[in-house]
Amino acid sequence: MTxxxxxxxxxxAVKQAQWRHHRAMESRLTRIGTTLVQWDSLRAISERPGASAxxxxxxTFMSDQAFGTLSKRLLAQDLIVRAPGAGRRxxxxxxxxxxxxxxxxxxxxEAYFLETFADLDDDxxxxLYDLLNRIGR
Structure with a gap:
């Protein structure tokens, strides 16, 4: 019997892996004066220039209100600019x-990801990517 x-x-186990990942990334990113949430938001803006809040x-898996609060901090740090778009955008x-x-x-x-996934081969x-995406739908 199996x-x-x-x-x-x-x-x-999924939650623990995520928690460890976030803690490690957070501690590494503080060395350059940012947080995981801020860096991920900058990444999202870079990938979607001109995107709405x-x-x-x-x-970035945030509520509109949480992203609005964060974007004000990013604006105050001169990391982003916001400009009027079509309509209220x-x-x-x-x-x-x-x-x-x-x-x-x-x-x-990238250095952390290489370290984290070093024990896994490409296949x-x-x-893992396919399985996580399947349960994440």
Whole structure:
């Protein structure tokens, strides 16, 4: 008889991996004066120049209100600019300072990702990616 992992244990393992990932990234990103949430928001803005706050909130797994609060901090730090778009839309773009923080943060993230997934070969990484996307739908 095959013994399978309990679903609760599987859920906790996913949560534990996410928690460790966030803590490690947070501590590494503080070295350049940013946070994981800020870096991820800069990444999202870079990938979607001119995106609205709502689009960026969805891309970063935040509520519209939380992203609005964060964007005010990014604006105060001169990391982004906001400009009126069509209708009531407010568009977001990175400043040079924002591009620099994004670039430095991306180097940190890449090094951490290499470390994190070093024990998995390419096929295992592909499988993990596919499985996480399947349950994340």
């Amino acid at each position: 013994t399978h992992v309990k679903l609760e244990a599987l859920g906790r 709502h689009e960026l909130a969805n891309a 407010v568009e977001h773009r990175l400043t040079r300072a924002g591009e620099k923080v994004l670039r430095e943060g991306s180097e940190i993230a 295992e990484r592909d499988t």
